[in-house]
Amino acid sequence: MLKDVLRILENDARTTTKQIATMTGTPVAEVTKLIKQAEKDKLILKYKTIVNWDRIEDDQVWAIIEVKVAPEPEAGFDSIASRIAQFGQVRSLYLASGTYDLLLVVMGKSERQVADFVSENLAHIEGVKGTVTHFVLKRYKVDGEILEGGEGVKRQPVIL
Amino acid sequence: MSARKSEHSRKKEKIVSDRVNRLSPSGIRKFFDLLASIEGVISLGVGEPDFATPWHISEAAVRSLERGYTMYTSNSGMPELREETARYLKDKYNIKYEPSGEILITVGVSEAMDLAMRAILNPGDEVIMPDPHYVAYDSCVILAGGEPVLVPTSQENNFEVEAKDIEARITDKTRAILIGYPANPTGAVMSRKKLLAIADVAKRHNLLVVSDEIYARLVYGVEHTCFASLPGVRENTILLGGFSKAYAMTGWRIGYAVAPKEIITAMTKIHQYTIMSAPTMAQVAAIEALKTGESSVMEMVEDYDRRRKIIVKGLGDIGLSCFEPKGAFYAFPSIAVTGMTSEDFSEKLLMEEKVAVVPGSAFGDCGEGYVRCCYATSLADIEEALTRMKRFVKKYSK
Numbered sequence: 104m105l106k107d108v109l110r111i112l113e114n115d116a117r118t119t120t121k122q123i124a125t126m127t128g129t130p131v132a133e134v135t136k137l138i139k140q141a142e143k144d145k146l147i148l149k150y151k152t153i154v155n156w157d158r159i160e161d162d163q164v165w166a167i168i169e170v171k172v173a174p175e176p177e178a179g180f181d182s183i184a185s186r187i188a189q190f191g192q193v194r195s196l197y198l199a200s201g202t203y204d205l206l207l208v209v210m211g212k213s214e215r216q217v218a219d220f221v222s223e224n225l226a227h228i229e230g231v232k233g234t235v236t237h238f239v240l241k242r243y244k245v246d247g248e249i250l251e252g253g254e255g256v257k258r259q260p261v262i263l
Numbered sequence: 264m265s266a267r268k269s270e271h272s273r274k275k276e277k278i279v280s281d282r283v284n285r286l287s288p289s290g291i292r293k294f295f296d297l298l299a300s301i302e303g304v305i306s307l308g309v310g311e312p313d314f315a316t317p318w319h320i321s322e323a324a325v326r327s328l329e330r331g332y333t334m335y336t337s338n339s340g341m342p343e344l345r346e347e348t349a350r351y352l353k354d355k356y357n358i359k360y361e362p363s364g365e366i367l368i369t370v371g372v373s374e375a376m377d378l379a380m381r382a383i384l385n386p387g388d389e390v391i392m393p394d395p396h397y398v399a400y401d402s403c404v405i406l407a408g409g410e411p412v413l414v415p416t417s418q419e420n421n422f423e424v425e426a427k428d429i430e431a432r433i434t435d436k437t438r439a440i441l442i443g444y445p446a447n448p449t450g451a452v453m454s455r456k457k458l459l460a461i462a463d464v465a466k467r468h469n470l471l472v473v474s475d476e477i478y479a480r481l482v483y484g485v486e487h488t489c490f491a492s493l494p495g496v497r498e499n500t501i502l503l504g505g506f507s508k509a510y511a512m513t514g515w516r517i518g519y520a521v522a523p524k525e526i527i528t529a530m531t532k533i534h535q536y537t538i539m540s541a542p543t544m545a546q547v548a549a550i551e552a553l554k555t556g557e558s559s560v561m562e563m564v565e566d567y568d569r570r571r572k573i574i575v576k577g578l579g580d581i582g583l584s585c586f587e588p589k590g591a592f593y594a595f596p597s598i599a600v601t602g603m604t605s606e607d608f609s610e611k612l613l614m615e616e617k618v619a620v621v622p623g624s625a626f627g628d629c630g631e632g633y634v635r636c637c638y639a640t641s642l643a644d645i646e647e648a649l650t651r652m653k654r655f656v657k658k659y660s661k
């Protein structure tokens with residue numbers, strides 16, 4: 104039940120409580136309660152919109168940054184990761200298997216700004232052993248949504 | 264000028280065969296031409312999924328083209344597709360059909376239906392079918408030289424067809440019973456118990472049953488009973504299935520018929536002379552669908568179910584009472600409150616509020632007084648359509 108509600112909202116955060124109630128066959132009051140609780144429990148973190156910024160401005164620079172770190176004896180990767188996560192420029196942060204440890208998705212206003220973040224902020228964090236920065240040349244798909252060329256359903260006016 | 268015109272139309276009557284002239288003139292045809300000419304219409308009229316084919320399925324076909332799979336296949340379809348179909352039917356319904364001999368891959372259920380009727384009917388043979396029904400059913404019977412015999416169904420019975428009503432219409436000429444559940448246009452699903460009663464009638468009178476189960480996967484909160492899986496009916500059953508609805512593959516034109524060998528052999532004969540083989544790339548896509556499409560089907564079904572609940576409740580709220588459709592993607596509300604015929608209702612609704620629905624009368628006399636609303640369209644469009652229909656119904660309610 105809770106999972107149903109979360110899936111519906113994850114797909115479209117603007118689905119109304121009333122609609123969700125009908126879709127799941129649950130009283131409106133109960134859906135409201137469930138959502139309130141999920142927000143309180145931080146199951147629902149935020150309601151956001153996917154914007155295709157590329158179409159209206161070009162002063163956004165995205166970079167994917169691989170970071171090698173020396174894990175701390177007690178805290179492992181978690182404490183370094185939580186420090187890096189504090190930076191507003193860091194839009195996503197993952198611990199990954201493979202040749203590096205942390206994977207960052209960073210957004211800045213210019214390449215300069217992203218470069219500064221790497222050299223001024225990231226490199227100075229204790230435990231960071233090395234970084235590899237990949238600037239994003241083009242974004243094709245964001246959070247499951249294709250940005251361009253997704254022309255939607257091409258239905259012809261047929262009958263039957 | 265007018266003399267020439269009438270001469271022309273007389274000639275035309277002769278040009279076209281009596282059989283074709285008998286097919287019901289498609290009242291909805293003109294209606295949809297009208298629709299295409301108006302801007303900003305929200306259509307609840309189209310009877311197909313609003314999803315694109317899941318990409319992994321399309322991909323398989325693209326790859327097959329790259330590898331040169333551009334030739335005919337065996338008449339009955341690629342062996343692998345027939346094997347996968349057999350496996351699927353065994354897994355889902357525990358019914359066993361031989362991939363070679365008892366399964367024919369067709370150009371959709373559309374072709375399969377046509378083949379089935381042509382393979383089993385002699386001139387004048389009768390086929391009993393529910394009213395309302397999918398528009399192709401009676402046409403296929405007529406084109407094959409048979410006579411459709413209609414069994415009325417109604418909202419009171421959730422549009423399920425009753426075995427006793429079928430039995431009452433059996434004559435010396437009856438050859439087959441044609442059913443299609445989950446149903447287009449009503450969304451009705453038949454309970455196992457009622458299907459068992461039909462199976463019993465078919466066995467006692469030695470009739471064939473043609474079961475169109477194209478919507479088998481689109482059921483909500485109930486189980487689909489495959490007619491062929493009922494005890495003792497295997498020898499009497501022609502089961503038609505397809506990919507169009509479950510896998511959002513309407514444009515691929517691919518489906519299948521399964522039946523005892525004698526029938527499939529007869530159907531294959533017609534198929535080999537009129538079609539050769541179903542589209543090869545579509546067959547490859549269908550193999551992929553059967554092998555890996557399950558989770559996509561479940562996702563789509565979950566999504567349809569949400570919209571189904573919204574539209575059924577919404578229609579009820581605006582006074583268009585609607586029995587709960589448990590299958591397919593149609594709601595079939597009664598428009599009795601307006602006192603209009605379903606054609607009037609649909610035409611006025613289109614002109615005044617730019618919402619397209621299909622008049623129930625297009626599916627048979629028993630569909631009069633209802634309209635078919637397909638909810639395979641975006642939630643936003645459904646909500647907007649409901650708002651417009653609310654205004655409309657309020658204006659015309661008696």
Ligand SMILES: Cc1ncc(COP(=O)(O)O)c(C=O)c1O
Pocket residue numbers: 263310370371372373374397443446447475477505506507513516517518
């Ligand atoms: C009940 C029914 N049977 C058969 C078909 C045709 O299916 P296919 O695309 O497999 O030819 C449809 C399509 O609308 C349908 O609604």
